[in-house]
Amino acid sequence: MVHPWGDIDWLMPRIGNKQWTTISCASFERRSIAVPQWIVKSAKVKEHFVLRITDPENRFTKELESNTDQNEREILALFKTSKVDYRVEKLLGEPSTWYQLARDASSTPGVSLLLDISAMPKRVFLFLVKQLLSSPNVQDLLVCYARPEGYKEGPLTEDAEPPAALPGFARVTETDGGATLIVGVGYTAFNLGELLQQARGNDLKFLFPFPPGSPAFRRNWRLLHELVPNIPIKTEIQRVHAMDMFAALDWITTVGKQATGTVDLIPLGPKPHALAMALAHRKIGDTAEILYSQPHTYSPDYSHGIAKTRDGRSHILAYCLRREGKDYF
Numbered sequence: 001m002v003h004p005w006g007d008i009d010w011l012m013p014r015i016g017n018k019q020w021t022t023i024s025c026a027s028f029e030r031r032s033i034a035v036p037q038w039i040v041k042s043a044k045v046k047e048h049f050v051l052r053i054t055d056p057e058n059r060f061t062k063e064l065e066s067n068t069d070q071n072e073r074e075i076l077a078l079f080k081t082s083k084v085d086y087r088v089e090k091l092l093g094e095p096s097t098w099y100q101l102a103r104d105a106s107s108t109p110g111v112s113l114l115l116d117i118s119a120m121p122k123r124v125f126l127f128l129v130k131q132l133l134s135s136p137n138v139q140d141l142l143v144c145y146a147r148p149e150g151y152k153e154g155p156l157t158e159d160a161e162p163p164a165a166l167p168g169f170a171r172v173t174e175t176d177g178g179a180t181l182i183v184g185v186g187y188t189a190f191n192l193g194e195l196l197q198q199a200r201g202n203d204l205k206f207l208f209p210f211p212p213g214s215p216a217f218r219r220n221w222r223l224l225h226e227l228v229p230n231i232p233i234k235t236e237i238q239r240v241h242a243m244d245m246f247a248a249l250d251w252i253t254t255v256g257k258q259a260t261g262t263v264d265l266i267p268l269g270p271k272p273h274a275l276a277m278a279l280a281h282r283k284i285g286d287t288a289e290i291l292y293s294q295p296h297t298y299s300p301d302y303s304h305g306i307a308k309t310r311d312g313r314s315h316i317l318a319y320c321l322r323r324e325g326k327d328y329f
Helices: 008-015 030-042 061-078 095-105 122-133 193-198 216-227 245-258 271-284
Strands: 005-007 019-026 044-054 084-090 111-116 138-146 157-160 180-184 203-209 236-240 263-267 288-292 295-298 316-323
Touching (some): 008 030, 030 044, 030 316, 084 095, 122 288, 122 316, 180 245, 180 271, 236 245, 263 271, 271 316
Antiparallel strands (some): 157 295
């Protein structure tokens, strides 16, 4: 099957002349403005949905809100001549919130949707992707991801909840076979280390983003050893480029379909790999579950800047999940 992804300026002409409905997230991360900037210059748009997601009150709230205010002003100014549906929602709100957003954005038959996940929390965009793909009205679905210039050293998040199934991705069917755990490696273990220690003896596999540049490489390995201090030599570690969502999807799906029991997917790594897990969950079936430990607090300098291409454009990747009603995953 063709895997349509790449630089947004390369991919978009190949998708064809569309009028897009967009879903963006105004965030404290500077990269949240990258895709909106690209949209106003390069895409025909019917309507914009702009989200602002509020975290539980924490010690960084004032700074996070100030940064978000600035990015939100810029995004809304970019979209000032277009129809905008602006919504403020809670990070830990009910799934019905995101269900309603997906339903509203896909209410028109034949709609072409562009979903910007750059600064959108995983618990939100994974649910949105699942719902949008389930809508017969969605003719085209393009997921976009702007890379940051870099991430801070040290802890990125605090106060994570206990591991639990993400909304929309709980297991439906239990089996008698052994469990398979697939862990997407990132920078932070959240509260999953104990869960993985308990899983020793099950079929434990790691999806390792490669080749990340140093110091990201060292941080990924540091997390891996934090999660499993004495990792068995035969443990499978699959290396997939951090941005190659489709390669990650192919591997996860193959592993999941070969499993004889339940399959747990744990998205600690880059967002394209998390997106792959959501799509694999759909293909593996009722024995699969996506587990996550949702942080309540994000560092204000979680990421910085917007990565640039060699010719000075914002580095935005695009993944075509559906075109002209045909799925490409």
